[in-house]
Amino acid sequence: METILIKQVAKQITDASSVLICCHIAPDGDAIGSLLGLGLTLQQSGRQVTMACGDPVPLSCRHLPHWEGITASPGYDELDLVISLDCSDVERLGNVYEPSKLTHVPIVNIDHHATNTRFGHLNWIDTEAAATAQMLVRLIDTLGLPLTVEAATCLLNGLLTDTLGFRTSNTTVEVMETVAYLMRAGAPLAALTDINYNRRPISVVQMWAAALQELHLEGRIAWTQITRDIRQRVGYTENGSSGLVNFICSADEVDIAAVFEEAENGQVNVSIRAVPGFNVSQVAFALGGGGHPQAAGCSLSAPLEQVRERVVTLLKQAWQESQNLTPLSKSPTMAYE
Ligand code: AMP
Ligand code: MN
Ligand code: MN
Secondary structure, eight states: OHHHHHHHHHHHHHHOSEEEEEEOSSOOHHHHHHHHHHHHHHHHTTOEEEEEOSSOOOGGGTTSTTGGGEESSOOOTTOOEEEEESOSSGGGGGGGOOGGGOTTSOEEEEEOOTTOOOOSSEEEEOTTOSOHHHHHHHHHHHHTOOOOHHHHHHHHHHHHHHTTTTTSTTOOHHHHHHHHHHHHTTOOHHHHHIIIIIOOOHHHHHHHHHHHTTOEEETTEEEEEEOHHHHHHHTOOSOOOHHHHHHHHTSTTOSEEEEEEEOTTSOEEEEEEEOTTOOOHHHHHHTTOEEETTEEEEEEOSOHHHHHHHHHHHHHHHHHHHHHHOOOOOOTTSOOO
16 A cells, blocks of 8 residues: 555656745744755656755754755746655645645655644655655665665654664664665765764753743643743744753653743744653544654743643643553653654
């Protein structure tokens, strides 16, 4: 079944000579890694390729080759195909995808989020895949295209970051085989691991320190917030809560963690994490966001306190429901996600 789907996706790409590839706004290492991994590969094959993201490439992805080639204002002339990567709903593509201007251009949706709304003309959604980048390795193989060192590097970056450095429970044998395949193609695992997990600006550490002083624990749910005031004090303007929410969720006493971040655009970005046995993707989805059972998020246009109250109430319900289904307590031998 899935093989048929990959072949259909491959055929759409083979038949296209001008392609727009997009990923989700507030992009992470898988979104940008996938965008570049597929984009560079298709460029190499002689196609006209535009790589687009509605938000700027974050500092945390600027070690990837050719990130400067990603645009926030793509042209739509003589386009044969749009490919959406790592994006669970069409609004999350942001301004780079304007459906009214692209009515005659098919969109192929390639993603691994369980909350994907299947907005494409063709939807290849593999919720078992640890990253969209992992799916793209199969796609590039099906296309019969060579994998350059640069594309392999970008794809490995996606796989590395979506598995939190190969620590999530979906880090399967297949994932590790894909890692070996990408390393054989020249992707530098040690360097990527170092950049993604061992280095960060001091302003991020200061921001976490400020946020951690206000850490709240309600039952086994922990939350904190990054206010605009904190961000201004430390001089950090990017989104930077993913590492923090992962860290909070690592506490033995915590099953679900959330970080509420006042974004520059006035919205509140909510990052949620859970240990195995709990599912937070439905809470995020119900609030217009999405994600995976153990890592999800949403963005809400309301005052910070209101957002906090609403989300924490729903998280308490989700915790209770999970508890009723599987009376699991966190065990140190379990994988994170
Ligand atoms: P984050 O907390 O930003 O690292 O995101 C965790 C997961 O939730 C990722 O898979 C994101 O793609 C997803 N996610 C975060 N925010 C949203 C949103 N506003 N809409 C849909 N999915 C989101
Ligand atoms: Mn992503
Ligand atoms: Mn992903």
